[in-house]
Amino acid sequence: MIEIIFKWEGSSMYKQKYFTLLLIMVFLTVGLLFSIAFAQETLNILCFQGYTEDAWVKEFERQTGAKVNATYSGMVEEMFTKATAGGGQYDLVSIDCGSVQRYYENNLLQPIDLSKIPNWANVSQKFKDIDFTIFDGKPYHVSFVWGSNNVVYNKDAVGELPNTWSVLWDPKYKGQVSITDEANNNVVTAAIALGFPDPYNLTEDQFKQVKEKLIEIKRNLRTLTVGFDSEKSVLGSGETNLSISGYDSGLILYLRDELKMNVGRLMPKEGIYVWADGWVILKDAKNPDLAHKWIDFMLSDFAQKEVAKFMGFGAVTPAAKEVLDPDIVKMCCYDDIDKVPVPVFLMKNPENFEARVNLWNEVKATP
Numbered sequence: 629m630i631e632i633i634f635k636w637e638g639s640s641m642y643k644q645k646y647f648t649l650l651l652i653m654v655f656l657t658v659g660l661l662f663s664i665a666f667a668q669e670t671l672n673i674l675c676f677q678g679y680t681e682d683a684w685v686k687e688f689e690r691q692t693g694a695k696v697n698a699t700y701s702g703m704v705e706e707m708f709t710k711a712t713a714g715g716g717q718y719d720l721v722s723i724d725c726g727s728v729q730r731y732y733e734n735n736l737l738q739p740i741d742l743s744k745i746p747n748w749a750n751v752s753q754k755f756k757d758i759d760f761t762i763f764d765g766k767p768y769h770v771s772f773v774w775g776s777n778n779v780v781y782n783k784d785a786v787g788e789l790p791n792t793w794s795v796l797w798d799p800k801y802k803g804q805v806s807i808t809d810e811a812n813n814n815v816v817t818a819a820i821a822l823g824f825p826d827p828y829n830l831t832e833d834q835f836k837q838v839k840e841k842l843i844e845i846k847r848n849l850r851t852l853t854v855g856f857d858s859e860k861s862v863l864g865s866g867e868t869n870l871s872i873s874g875y876d877s878g879l880i881l882y883l884r885d886e887l888k889m890n891v892g893r894l895m896p897k898e899g900i901y902v903w904a905d906g907w908v909i910l911k912d913a914k915n916p917d918l919a920h921k922w923i924d925f926m927l928s929d930f931a932q933k934e935v936a937k938f939m940g941f942g943a944v945t946p947a948a949k950e951v952l953d954p955d956i957v958k959m960c961c962y963d964d965i966d967k968v969p970v971p972v973f974l975m976k977n978p979e980n981f982e983a984r985v986n987l988w989n990e991v992k993a994t995p
Contacts, residue, residue: 806872
Protein backbone atom coordinates (compact mmCIF):
# COMPACT_ATOMS: atom_id res chain seq x y z
CA MET A 629 0.00 0.00 0.00
CA ILE A 630 1.26 3.44 -0.89
CA GLU A 631 0.74 6.09 1.73
CA ILE A 632 0.50 9.60 0.37
CA ILE A 633 1.07 12.40 2.87
CA PHE A 634 0.23 15.94 1.89
CA LYS A 635 1.64 18.88 3.69
CA TRP A 636 -0.82 21.62 3.25
CA GLU A 637 0.38 25.15 3.20
CA GLY A 638 -1.29 28.36 2.22
CA SER A 639 -4.93 29.32 2.14
CA SER A 640 -7.84 26.94 2.35
CA MET A 641 -8.91 28.02 -1.15
CA TYR A 642 -5.51 26.96 -2.50
CA LYS A 643 -5.83 23.63 -0.71
CA GLN A 644 -9.30 23.04 -2.20
CA LYS A 645 -8.17 23.81 -5.76
CA TYR A 646 -5.12 21.58 -5.39
CA PHE A 647 -7.18 18.71 -4.03
CA THR A 648 -9.78 19.08 -6.80
CA LEU A 649 -7.05 19.00 -9.45
CA LEU A 650 -5.56 15.90 -7.88
CA LEU A 651 -8.92 14.12 -7.88
CA ILE A 652 -9.45 14.96 -11.55
CA MET A 653 -6.03 13.55 -12.43
CA VAL A 654 -6.75 10.36 -10.46
CA PHE A 655 -10.14 9.83 -12.16
CA LEU A 656 -8.68 10.46 -15.61
CA THR A 657 -5.85 8.02 -14.98
CA VAL A 658 -8.19 5.31 -13.68
CA GLY A 659 -10.56 5.87 -16.59
CA LEU A 660 -7.73 5.55 -19.09
CA LEU A 661 -6.53 2.33 -17.48
CA PHE A 662 -10.04 0.85 -17.58
CA SER A 663 -10.54 1.86 -21.23
CA ILE A 664 -7.26 0.18 -22.17
CA ALA A 665 -8.05 -2.94 -20.18
CA PHE A 666 -11.56 -3.32 -21.58
CA ALA A 667 -11.08 -1.97 -25.11
CA GLN A 668 -13.06 -3.94 -27.69
CA GLU A 669 -10.88 -6.01 -29.99
CA THR A 670 -11.39 -5.46 -33.71
CA LEU A 671 -10.86 -8.13 -36.34
CA ASN A 672 -10.05 -6.55 -39.70
CA ILE A 673 -10.95 -8.79 -42.63
CA LEU A 674 -10.29 -8.35 -46.35
CA CYS A 675 -12.65 -10.62 -48.25
CA PHE A 676 -15.03 -11.27 -51.10
CA GLN A 677 -18.66 -10.18 -50.87
CA GLY A 678 -20.86 -12.70 -49.09
CA TYR A 679 -18.24 -13.86 -46.59
CA THR A 680 -18.96 -11.44 -43.74
CA GLU A 681 -22.74 -11.18 -43.60
CA ASP A 682 -24.66 -10.17 -40.48
CA ALA A 683 -26.30 -13.60 -40.31
CA TRP A 684 -23.08 -15.04 -38.87
CA VAL A 685 -20.90 -12.01 -38.07
CA LYS A 686 -23.27 -10.90 -35.31
CA GLU A 687 -23.06 -14.33 -33.70
CA PHE A 688 -19.26 -14.25 -33.77
CA GLU A 689 -19.28 -10.81 -32.19
CA ARG A 690 -21.70 -12.03 -29.52
CA GLN A 691 -19.52 -15.03 -28.70
CA THR A 692 -16.21 -13.16 -28.58
CA GLY A 693 -17.17 -9.59 -27.65
CA ALA A 694 -15.06 -8.47 -30.60
CA LYS A 695 -15.94 -6.19 -33.51
CA VAL A 696 -15.61 -7.38 -37.12
CA ASN A 697 -14.56 -4.78 -39.66
CA ALA A 698 -14.78 -6.05 -43.25
CA THR A 699 -13.35 -4.58 -46.43
CA TYR A 700 -14.67 -6.06 -49.66
CA SER A 701 -12.68 -6.77 -52.78
CA GLY A 702 -14.28 -7.97 -55.99
CA MET A 703 -11.30 -9.39 -57.86
CA VAL A 704 -8.35 -11.67 -57.07
CA GLU A 705 -5.78 -9.14 -58.29
CA GLU A 706 -7.37 -6.32 -56.29
CA MET A 707 -7.28 -8.54 -53.19
CA PHE A 708 -3.57 -9.24 -53.64
CA THR A 709 -2.77 -5.56 -54.19
CA LYS A 710 -4.62 -4.52 -51.05
CA ALA A 711 -3.05 -7.27 -48.96
CA THR A 712 0.41 -6.33 -50.20
CA ALA A 713 -0.10 -2.66 -49.34
CA GLY A 714 -1.93 -3.38 -46.08
CA GLY A 715 0.88 -2.66 -43.65
CA GLY A 716 -0.93 -4.32 -40.77
CA GLN A 717 -4.31 -2.96 -41.80
CA TYR A 718 -5.82 -6.46 -42.17
CA ASP A 719 -5.68 -9.57 -39.99
CA LEU A 720 -7.35 -12.04 -42.32
CA VAL A 721 -7.81 -12.38 -46.08
CA SER A 722 -10.15 -14.72 -47.94
CA ILE A 723 -8.38 -16.29 -50.92
CA ASP A 724 -8.70 -19.43 -53.00
CA CYS A 725 -6.36 -22.34 -52.43
CA GLY A 726 -4.58 -21.66 -55.72
CA SER A 727 -3.44 -18.20 -54.62
CA VAL A 728 -1.78 -19.21 -51.34
CA GLN A 729 1.67 -19.90 -52.78
CA ARG A 730 1.78 -16.44 -54.34
CA TYR A 731 1.04 -14.82 -50.97
CA TYR A 732 3.56 -17.07 -49.24
CA GLU A 733 6.33 -16.32 -51.75
CA ASN A 734 5.73 -12.61 -51.23
CA ASN A 735 6.25 -13.05 -47.48
CA LEU A 736 2.71 -11.94 -46.62
CA LEU A 737 1.58 -14.83 -44.41
CA GLN A 738 2.04 -16.43 -41.04
CA PRO A 739 1.24 -20.12 -40.45
CA ILE A 740 -2.06 -21.21 -38.97
CA ASP A 741 -1.99 -23.18 -35.72
CA LEU A 742 -4.51 -25.98 -36.23
CA SER A 743 -4.47 -26.74 -32.49
CA LYS A 744 -6.44 -23.50 -32.15
CA ILE A 745 -8.99 -24.69 -34.74
CA PRO A 746 -10.92 -27.51 -33.02
CA ASN A 747 -13.56 -27.52 -35.78
CA TRP A 748 -10.85 -28.57 -38.22
CA ALA A 749 -11.77 -32.10 -37.14
CA ASN A 750 -15.12 -31.70 -38.94
CA VAL A 751 -13.64 -30.74 -42.33
CA SER A 752 -14.15 -33.28 -45.12
CA GLN A 753 -11.01 -35.23 -45.98
CA LYS A 754 -10.92 -33.96 -49.57
CA PHE A 755 -10.24 -30.45 -48.30
CA LYS A 756 -7.84 -31.60 -45.60
CA ASP A 757 -5.85 -33.31 -48.35
CA ILE A 758 -5.09 -30.04 -50.17
CA ASP A 759 -1.33 -30.12 -49.70
CA PHE A 760 -0.19 -27.21 -51.87
CA THR A 761 -1.10 -24.69 -49.16
CA ILE A 762 1.43 -26.26 -46.78
CA PHE A 763 5.00 -24.97 -46.70
CA ASP A 764 7.83 -26.30 -44.54
CA GLY A 765 5.30 -28.58 -42.90
CA LYS A 766 3.06 -25.72 -41.77
CA PRO A 767 -0.47 -24.93 -43.03
CA TYR A 768 -1.15 -21.42 -44.29
CA HIS A 769 -4.76 -21.73 -45.51
CA VAL A 770 -7.96 -23.22 -44.10
CA SER A 771 -10.80 -23.71 -46.58
CA PHE A 772 -14.34 -22.98 -45.46
CA VAL A 773 -16.35 -22.98 -48.70
CA TRP A 774 -16.04 -24.21 -52.29
CA GLY A 775 -17.60 -23.55 -55.66
CA SER A 776 -16.75 -22.86 -59.28
CA ASN A 777 -16.77 -19.99 -61.73
CA ASN A 778 -19.37 -20.90 -64.30
CA VAL A 779 -21.79 -19.54 -66.86
CA VAL A 780 -25.15 -18.35 -65.51
CA TYR A 781 -27.69 -17.35 -68.15
CA ASN A 782 -31.20 -16.07 -68.83
CA LYS A 783 -33.15 -18.99 -70.30
CA ASP A 784 -35.99 -16.80 -71.51
CA ALA A 785 -33.53 -14.74 -73.57
CA VAL A 786 -31.29 -17.44 -75.05
CA GLY A 787 -33.12 -20.73 -74.47
CA GLU A 788 -31.51 -23.88 -73.10
CA LEU A 789 -27.79 -23.73 -73.82
CA PRO A 790 -25.58 -26.74 -74.59
CA ASN A 791 -23.16 -27.71 -71.83
CA THR A 792 -19.96 -26.45 -73.40
CA TRP A 793 -17.69 -23.46 -72.87
CA SER A 794 -17.88 -22.81 -76.62
CA VAL A 795 -21.19 -20.94 -76.23
CA LEU A 796 -19.20 -17.95 -74.98
CA TRP A 797 -17.47 -17.74 -78.36
CA ASP A 798 -20.62 -18.32 -80.44
CA PRO A 799 -21.18 -15.26 -82.71
CA LYS A 800 -24.94 -15.48 -82.18
CA TYR A 801 -24.41 -14.22 -78.63
CA LYS A 802 -22.15 -11.32 -79.55
CA GLY A 803 -22.83 -8.39 -77.24
CA GLN A 804 -24.71 -10.58 -74.76
CA VAL A 805 -21.72 -12.06 -72.91
CA SER A 806 -19.85 -10.91 -69.81
CA ILE A 807 -16.89 -12.48 -68.03
CA THR A 808 -14.97 -11.56 -64.90
CA ASP A 809 -12.01 -9.20 -65.11
CA GLU A 810 -9.67 -11.81 -63.63
CA ALA A 811 -6.47 -12.79 -65.40
CA ASN A 812 -5.82 -16.26 -64.06
CA ASN A 813 -9.45 -17.39 -64.11
CA ASN A 814 -9.86 -16.34 -67.74
CA VAL A 815 -6.65 -18.09 -68.75
CA VAL A 816 -7.88 -21.25 -67.00
CA THR A 817 -11.27 -21.01 -68.75
CA ALA A 818 -9.67 -20.67 -72.18
CA ALA A 819 -7.23 -23.50 -71.47
CA ILE A 820 -10.05 -25.86 -70.45
CA ALA A 821 -12.11 -24.80 -73.49
CA LEU A 822 -9.11 -25.63 -75.69
CA GLY A 823 -8.88 -29.07 -74.11
CA PHE A 824 -5.50 -28.66 -72.44
CA PRO A 825 -4.96 -31.38 -69.81
CA ASP A 826 -3.43 -29.08 -67.17
CA PRO A 827 -4.82 -25.52 -67.23
CA TYR A 828 -2.39 -24.45 -64.48
CA ASN A 829 0.81 -25.53 -66.22
CA LEU A 830 0.86 -24.23 -69.78
CA THR A 831 3.63 -24.46 -72.34
CA GLU A 832 4.77 -21.45 -74.35
CA ASP A 833 2.75 -22.63 -77.35
CA GLN A 834 -0.35 -23.17 -75.18
CA PHE A 835 0.03 -19.62 -73.82
CA LYS A 836 -0.12 -18.31 -77.38
CA GLN A 837 -3.25 -20.32 -78.13
CA VAL A 838 -4.90 -19.12 -74.92
CA LYS A 839 -4.15 -15.51 -75.82
CA GLU A 840 -5.71 -15.94 -79.25
CA LYS A 841 -8.74 -17.61 -77.68
CA LEU A 842 -9.22 -14.75 -75.20
CA ILE A 843 -8.89 -12.15 -77.95
CA GLU A 844 -11.67 -14.01 -79.76
CA ILE A 845 -13.98 -13.94 -76.74
CA LYS A 846 -13.23 -10.27 -76.14
CA ARG A 847 -14.89 -9.53 -79.48
CA ASN A 848 -18.02 -11.30 -78.25
CA LEU A 849 -18.20 -9.44 -74.94
CA ARG A 850 -20.59 -6.78 -73.80
CA THR A 851 -18.63 -6.01 -70.62
CA LEU A 852 -16.37 -7.26 -67.85
CA THR A 853 -17.64 -7.75 -64.31
CA VAL A 854 -15.82 -6.89 -61.09
CA GLY A 855 -17.66 -8.62 -58.25
CA PHE A 856 -21.03 -9.94 -57.12
CA ASP A 857 -22.90 -6.62 -57.37
CA SER A 858 -21.53 -6.14 -60.86
CA GLU A 859 -22.69 -9.60 -61.92
CA LYS A 860 -26.17 -9.03 -60.47
CA SER A 861 -26.42 -5.71 -62.28
CA VAL A 862 -25.47 -6.79 -65.80
CA LEU A 863 -27.47 -10.02 -65.87
CA GLY A 864 -30.37 -8.71 -63.81
CA SER A 865 -30.83 -5.60 -65.99
CA GLY A 866 -30.61 -7.52 -69.26
CA GLU A 867 -27.38 -5.81 -70.26
CA THR A 868 -26.02 -9.34 -70.75
CA ASN A 869 -27.72 -12.72 -71.02
CA LEU A 870 -24.73 -14.99 -70.38
CA SER A 871 -22.24 -14.27 -67.61
CA ILE A 872 -19.30 -16.13 -66.18
CA SER A 873 -19.88 -15.74 -62.47
CA GLY A 874 -17.55 -16.18 -59.54
CA TYR A 875 -20.67 -16.34 -57.36
CA ASP A 876 -22.77 -18.63 -59.55
CA SER A 877 -25.03 -20.11 -56.87
CA GLY A 878 -25.59 -16.78 -55.14
CA LEU A 879 -26.34 -15.19 -58.50
CA ILE A 880 -28.81 -17.95 -59.35
CA LEU A 881 -30.66 -17.46 -56.07
CA TYR A 882 -30.77 -13.67 -56.53
CA LEU A 883 -32.05 -13.81 -60.13
CA ARG A 884 -34.58 -16.54 -59.35
CA ASP A 885 -35.95 -15.19 -56.08
CA GLU A 886 -35.59 -11.42 -56.43
CA LEU A 887 -36.12 -10.95 -60.18
CA LYS A 888 -38.17 -14.10 -60.91
CA MET A 889 -35.85 -14.93 -63.80
CA ASN A 890 -35.80 -18.32 -65.48
CA VAL A 891 -32.14 -19.08 -64.80
CA GLY A 892 -29.79 -21.65 -66.27
CA ARG A 893 -26.26 -22.68 -65.39
CA LEU A 894 -23.81 -24.62 -67.53
CA MET A 895 -22.02 -27.83 -66.62
CA PRO A 896 -19.44 -27.70 -69.44
CA LYS A 897 -18.47 -31.10 -70.79
CA GLU A 898 -14.83 -29.98 -71.10
CA GLY A 899 -14.66 -29.62 -67.32
CA ILE A 900 -14.91 -26.92 -64.66
CA TYR A 901 -12.38 -25.28 -62.40
CA VAL A 902 -13.23 -25.45 -58.73
CA TRP A 903 -11.96 -23.12 -56.04
CA ALA A 904 -11.77 -23.76 -52.33
CA ASP A 905 -11.89 -20.37 -50.65
CA GLY A 906 -10.49 -20.05 -47.18
CA TRP A 907 -8.66 -17.83 -44.75
CA VAL A 908 -5.03 -16.82 -44.47
CA ILE A 909 -3.56 -14.78 -41.61
CA LEU A 910 -1.32 -11.95 -42.71
CA LYS A 911 2.18 -11.75 -41.30
CA ASP A 912 1.58 -8.32 -39.74
CA ALA A 913 -1.85 -9.19 -38.29
CA LYS A 914 -2.55 -7.25 -35.09
CA ASN A 915 -4.97 -9.86 -33.72
CA PRO A 916 -3.75 -13.33 -34.74
CA ASP A 917 -5.49 -15.06 -31.80
CA LEU A 918 -8.80 -13.48 -32.76
CA ALA A 919 -8.14 -14.47 -36.37
CA HIS A 920 -7.80 -18.11 -35.29
CA LYS A 921 -11.11 -17.83 -33.44
CA TRP A 922 -12.77 -16.54 -36.61
CA ILE A 923 -11.36 -19.38 -38.72
CA ASP A 924 -12.64 -21.91 -36.20
CA PHE A 925 -16.03 -20.20 -36.01
CA MET A 926 -16.43 -20.31 -39.81
CA LEU A 927 -16.07 -24.11 -39.62
CA SER A 928 -18.80 -24.41 -36.99
CA ASP A 929 -22.09 -26.05 -37.93
CA PHE A 930 -23.84 -22.71 -37.44
CA ALA A 931 -21.59 -20.73 -39.79
CA GLN A 932 -21.37 -23.46 -42.43
CA LYS A 933 -25.16 -23.61 -42.63
CA GLU A 934 -25.59 -19.83 -42.73
CA VAL A 935 -23.06 -19.39 -45.54
CA ALA A 936 -24.70 -22.20 -47.51
CA LYS A 937 -28.15 -20.65 -47.09
CA PHE A 938 -26.97 -17.17 -48.04
CA MET A 939 -24.68 -17.89 -51.02
CA GLY A 940 -25.52 -21.49 -51.89
CA PHE A 941 -21.86 -22.48 -52.06
CA GLY A 942 -20.61 -25.90 -51.08
CA ALA A 943 -19.56 -26.37 -47.46
CA VAL A 944 -16.35 -28.07 -46.38
CA THR A 945 -18.07 -29.91 -43.53
CA PRO A 946 -21.13 -32.20 -43.77
CA ALA A 947 -23.25 -29.81 -41.69
CA ALA A 948 -24.68 -27.69 -44.50
CA LYS A 949 -25.94 -30.32 -46.93
CA GLU A 950 -29.44 -30.25 -45.49
CA VAL A 951 -29.89 -26.49 -46.01
CA LEU A 952 -28.69 -26.19 -49.62
CA ASP A 953 -31.34 -25.08 -52.09
CA PRO A 954 -32.57 -28.01 -54.29
CA ASP A 955 -32.00 -26.02 -57.50
CA ILE A 956 -28.41 -25.35 -56.48
CA VAL A 957 -27.84 -29.02 -55.74
CA LYS A 958 -29.31 -29.94 -59.14
CA MET A 959 -27.41 -27.33 -61.17
CA CYS A 960 -24.12 -27.16 -59.27
CA CYS A 961 -23.72 -30.38 -57.23
CA TYR A 962 -22.59 -28.24 -54.28
CA ASP A 963 -23.82 -30.88 -51.85
CA ASP A 964 -20.93 -33.18 -52.82
CA ILE A 965 -17.93 -32.36 -55.01
CA ASP A 966 -17.67 -36.04 -55.96
CA LYS A 967 -21.05 -35.79 -57.72
CA VAL A 968 -19.80 -33.29 -60.33
CA PRO A 969 -20.32 -35.22 -63.61
CA VAL A 970 -17.55 -33.53 -65.62
CA PRO A 971 -13.76 -33.21 -65.11
CA VAL A 972 -12.87 -31.08 -62.08
CA PHE A 973 -9.75 -28.91 -62.06
CA LEU A 974 -9.09 -27.77 -58.49
CA MET A 975 -7.51 -24.32 -58.44
CA LYS A 976 -3.72 -24.49 -58.04
CA ASN A 977 -0.91 -21.99 -58.20
CA PRO A 978 -0.13 -21.56 -61.91
CA GLU A 979 3.27 -21.84 -63.53
CA ASN A 980 3.65 -18.03 -63.69
CA PHE A 981 0.94 -15.83 -62.19
CA GLU A 982 2.50 -12.58 -63.37
CA ALA A 983 2.76 -13.91 -66.93
CA ARG A 984 -0.97 -14.61 -66.87
CA VAL A 985 -1.69 -11.11 -65.60
CA ASN A 986 0.44 -9.65 -68.39
CA LEU A 987 -1.27 -11.84 -70.97
CA TRP A 988 -4.72 -10.71 -69.84
CA ASN A 989 -3.68 -7.06 -69.89
CA GLU A 990 -2.41 -7.53 -73.45
CA VAL A 991 -5.75 -9.09 -74.40
CA LYS A 992 -7.66 -6.15 -72.96
CA ALA A 993 -5.41 -3.72 -74.81
CA THR A 994 -5.98 -5.47 -78.13
CA PRO A 995 -8.37 -3.52 -80.44
